[in-house]
Amino acid sequence: MLLSRRAFALGALASSALAATGVAATPRAARAATNTAYVWAYFTETPTFQGANYGLHLAVSRDGLNWTPLNQNNPVATPTAGTLGLRDPFVFRKQDGTFGVIATDLIGTDFGRNSPYLHVWDSTNLTGFTGYRLLRMHSYPTHTWAPTVFWDAARGQYGIVYSNNNGGQDVFLVNYTSDFRTVSAPQVYFSPGFPVLDGDIVVDGGVTYLYYKNLANGYLYGARSGTGAPNSFTTYTGGLRQGNAIEGPLLVKRNEGTGWWLWGDSFSPVNNDFYAWSTGSIGGTSWSALNQRDYTPPLNVKHGSILGITDAEYAGLVSRWGTPAWVxxxxxxxxxxxxxxxxxxxxxxxxxxxxxxxxxxxxxxxxxxxxxxxxxxxxxxxxxxxxxxxxxxxxxxxxxxxxxxxxxxxxxxxxxxxxxxxxxxxxxxxxxxxxxxxxxxxxxxxxxxxxxxxxxxxxxxxx
Structure with a gap:
């Protein structure tokens, strides 16, 4: 997120007008398939915005480090309501094994334009998107930026966490939902006493991990909770930064189960490098910066989310959207x-x-x-x-x-x-x-x- 402009990103997809079905509480058998690849959802920008596009883009990777844009790096879907654009799309797997996409309702760089809505789509396998709608999260005259979604097993619901300026300070709010059509009233989820932005949440081994940007000093940090409940997190890592500025942490568990990556977006399209760290233990405090030689993000990528997918899902995405005709x-x-x-x-x-x-x-x-x-x-x-x-x-x-x-x-x-x-x-x-x-x-x-x-x-x- 651009601190100076209070920017934030989220992604969205355009799709057919089929109504979405309810979300099953129990994973189906297909959910047990092993993840062998990854998908990255994002939007694009370049220094003079020649490559800017505020629709949903997808890229795939076998190794989680070197990425292939799909659909010639054109959007696979675009919003049809709200601002007609998105930033920071978040793709997630529902409990029934299908996918959802949720994104900030913001096109371009008009960061002063506040929207209480998020874009939402449903998808069986990310080769098509249905049930497009706007989801109202609050009634405040402030932004609704960079959503992340996690399954709260204790509640039996999904938590939607996003950045909001509440009471004059940037905090994370949460709404709970079972169907991504109606949500609970918003409540403060994380407010550590300094302004925060760009949360990403992963639940692993009964622990909920929240990585975020500290707006007071510009570094990324990790916090954790044994319950995932609002206001239950304790920051446990030191600050992380590469380059001149960093935002948009993306926390990724490796499919092999042997370690983790943390990606960070740079501050602006003029310097839109992505940087990465790795660790063997998410519970530890040591992250090692990767050499840019070891990874290649998607062309013109900005923010978004990364998710593990199966071999069949990878093949389906490549077949449906195609790989670039260029190198x-x-x-x-x-x-x-x-x-x-x-x-x-x-x-x-x-x-x-x-x-x-x-x-x-x-x-x-x-x-x-x-x-x-x-x-x-x-x-x-x-x-x-x-x-x-x-x-x-x-x-x-x-x-x-x-x-x-x-x-x-x-x-x-x-x-x-x-x-x-x-x-x-x-x-x-x-x-x-x-x-x-x-x-x-x-x-x-x-x-x-x-x-x-x-x-x-x-x-x-x-x-």
Missing amino acids: RLKSSNFPDRYVRHTGGQARLDAYPFDPYRDQLWRMVPGLADAAGVSFESVNVPGSYLRHSGYVLRLDPNDNSATFRADATFHRTPGLADAAWSSLRSHNVPTHYLRHAGYQLRIDPLGSGSSAGDRQDATFRLTP
């Missing part, structure tokens, strides 16, 4: 930077930037050799990465033999990491694509090359 080239030794074109030149720049499509490439069979690959610009169709005088540039394909050869590369195991990729020139086969001073070029590289040179020539080809 990005992420640097091994500068993992916040991606290959992009600008002014006809090819270089490595820190993401985010606009036009964000400068970093998107259609990887096609090599123009000179189908066993190789060529990279066509998404936003300058017909133009390809090619070397000229050993320097990489973006030029229109003139269909000459020289151009086709200059624009063809052979993908090999990464010179610095075999799990990544290096790109060997087709017509200068001793040379590899690499960056030098952030410029892209081809240089001779081999077994005698320095570790730094091999890193410069190693990339992750990622959506």
